[in-house]
Amino acid sequence: MNNTVKFKIDGNIVTAEKGQTIVEAAHAAGIYIPTLCNFKGVKPKGCCRMCSVKINSRYMTACTTPVSDGMEVENNIDELVDMRKSIIELMFVSGNHFCPSCEKSGNCELQALGYRYQMLVPRFPFSFPQKGIDASSPKIMKDQNRCIMCKRCMKTIKDENGKNYFAFKNRSNKVEVVLDAEMGKTMPDDLAKLAMENCPVGSIIYKEIGYNEPIGTRKYDKTPIGSEIEV
Amino acid sequence: MSKKIIATTSLAGCFGCHMSILDIDERILQLIELVEFNKSPVDDIKKFTKQVDIGIIEGGCCNSENVEVLKYFRENCNILVSLGECAIMGGLPAMRNGIPVEECLQEAYLDGPTVSLNKEKILPNDPELPMILEKVFPCHEVVKVDYFLPGCPPRADLIWDALVALVTGNEMDLPYEVVKFD
Ligand code: SF4
Ligand code: SF4
Ligand code: FES
Numbered sequence: 001m002n003n004t005v006k007f008k009i010d011g012n013i014v015t016a017e018k019g020q021t022i023v024e025a026a027h028a029a030g031i032y033i034p035t036l037c038n039f040k041g042v043k044p045k046g047c048c049r050m051c052s053v054k055i056n057s058r059y060m061t062a063c064t065t066p067v068s069d070g071m072e073v074e075n076n077i078d079e080l081v082d083m084r085k086s087i088i089e090l091m092f093v094s095g096n097h098f099c100p101s102c103e104k105s106g107n108c109e110l111q112a113l114g115y116r117y118q119m120l121v122p123r124f125p126f127s128f129p130q131k132g133i134d135a136s137s138p139k140i141m142k143d144q145n146r147c148i149m150c151k152r153c154m155k156t157i158k159d160e161n162g163k164n165y166f167a168f169k170n171r172s173n174k175v176e177v178v179l180d181a182e183m184g185k186t187m188p189d190d191l192a193k194l195a196m197e198n199c200p201v202g203s204i205i206y207k208e209i210g211y212n213e214p215i216g217t218r219k220y221d222k223t224p225i226g227s228e229i230e231v
Numbered sequence: 232m233s234k235k236i237i238a239t240t241s242l243a244g245c246f247g248c249h250m251s252i253l254d255i256d257e258r259i260l261q262l263i264e265l266v267e268f269n270k271s272p273v274d275d276i277k278k279f280t281k282q283v284d285i286g287i288i289e290g291g292c293c294n295s296e297n298v299e300v301l302k303y304f305r306e307n308c309n310i311l312v313s314l315g316e317c318a319i320m321g322g323l324p325a326m327r328n329g330i331p332v333e334e335c336l337q338e339a340y341l342d343g344p345t346v347s348l349n350k351e352k353i354l355p356n357d358p359e360l361p362m363i364l365e366k367v368f369p370c371h372e373v374v375k376v377d378y379f380l381p382g383c384p385p386r387a388d389l390i391w392d393a394l395v396a397l398v399t400g401n402e403m404d405l406p407y408e409v410v411k412f413d
Contacts, residue, residue: 098326099412100316100383111412118410120379121319125372128321128328215413222408 007071014067022062022073023051030231033075034084034113036200037150038063048150049087050113052080081117088113089122096128096145103210104202106218110148111201112225131176137184139192140204147177147203157195159183165195177203235284235398238308239271242297243324243367244290247384248315249273252287254387265398270307279307285397286311288376291321292368296361305374310397314390316383316412318370325367332363378403383413 005016009031016025021044026033037048046061053062054074062073074080091097091110099105131144153166154177165187169178187195196206215221241249249272255262269283270276286308292298305311316322327335336354340346370376380393389409396403 092320096326096329097320097412098316098323101323101326102413105413114412115407115410118405120381120410121313121369121371126320126325126369128325128366130329221411224407 005067005069007067007069007073009073009075010077016067020067022053022065022067025067026062026075027229030229031075032226032229033062034116034226035063036109036113036148037152039152039156039198042152042155045151048148050084052083054080085117085119086123088117088119089124091148092119093122093124093126094129095148096131102146102202103205104146106213106215106221108202109200109225112220115220116224116226134179136181137179137187138207139187139189140179140184140195140206142179143203143205144176146201148201149175149177150200151177152198152200153177153195153204156198157191165191234265234267236269236281237266237271237285237287238269238279238283238304239273239287240289240300240304241272242288242290242300242318242370243293244315244317244322246289248289251382251384251387252390255391256387258391262394265395279303283308284310287314288312288318288370289314290317291324291370292364292373293324294361294363298364298373301370301374310377311374312378312380312393312397313370313376314380315385316381319379319381320369321367322383328366332365336363382411386411
């Protein structure tokens with residue numbers, strides 16, 4: 001049986017492998033669909049909605065939807081661009097994102113999406129929620145002001161027995177992603193660094209090193225997020 | 232063409248955005264060909280002497296005086312521009328927004344590690360002093376603001392490009408490298 005699938009993104013024919021998600025197929029074909037919670041090698045959960053596309057006039061998350069033959073996907077259309085921008089804006093106003101005092105600034109995916117979509121000011125009022133910082137681990141700080149609850153840390157940072165360092169706490173609008181207090185005390189150095197790297201924003205900060213990359217040389221200073229994918 | 236008139240002010244900001252205006256370097260000579268300054272710390276004009284085309288606001292609103300000045304600018308300027316993170320989203324002063332004002336004052340004037348001279352434990356209470364607001368507000372949550380130029384401080388090139396566009400009436404076409412939040 002043939003293992004390839006042909007479908008369209010904004011009218012362009014894309015050839016993909018059966019079983020690939022729309023995001024995987026698009027990125028392999030050099031078409032950027034913005035993602036945030038999606039992480040290579042981890043089963044997609046579809047929780048941030050950044051990758052929303054339209055299929056048969058319905059909104060679908062491209063990171064969770066598998067490709068199928070003849071599917072017509074709308075991606076880079078005004079409506080979706082504005083919707084994605086509004087999702088970015090919502091993330092900014094629902095946390096406390098003081099980029100000038102954030103160690104992740106310049107390398108932050110949320111901020112980079114703000115740049116790519118030219119968010120000059122969010123259209124929503126700032127909520128300035130009261131959030132805390134847990135600095136009890138000798139290796140990392142967990143800053144709730146900046147967490148977008150993408151679960152990337154929960155899915156990728158585990159000990160040798162597969163036990164999670166990070167987990168949800170509370171429910172509803174009180175929900176937080178927290179570091180296990182006991183495990184945090186003995187967190188190995190390389191895992192702490194990886195946790196900071198895998199977090200798309202500055203919610204996990206590796207201690208004692210900060211602002212070590214000069215402005216102008218950081219990941220998203222000169223090139224927009226996604227330009228590494230686009231052909 | 233008659234010169235466009237510009238006014239500027241710094242509310243709850245650090246004057247960094249104003250420094251960044253000066254950072255346009257020798258282009259300042261071109262600027263004064265294009266514009267005339269009215270109320271601004273640059274020329275120390277305290278009150279508007281005429282209707283202004285472009286008002287540039289640095290800093291958000293952290294006290295009653297900031298609100299008054301901002302409203303004064305809105306009344307006297309045709310276009311209002313929020314310049315920098317503090318004007319746009321409160322910026323570093325807004326980091327106090329999660330903390331009750333009482334606790335902030337307590338820490339700043341009574342309990343802070345560097346407070347030793349305030350023997351009588353007085354909180355500033357002179358009636359001349361503006362009242363601190365319960366939280367720091369972005370400017371556009373107080374009055375209508377027409378344009379937003381982010382950055383901490385905004386890059387001089389961003390300020391230049393935007394000002395030239397506003398003064399000449401052209402579309403703002405801001406390059407990727409100059410629109411930054413830090
Ligand atoms: S996490 Fe990103 S968006 Fe939030 S303050 Fe840090 S750099 Fe800015
Ligand atoms: S800490 Fe970072 S990786 Fe973990 S859920 Fe929050 S934003 Fe995502
Ligand atoms: S990237 Fe698809 S929902 Fe987050």
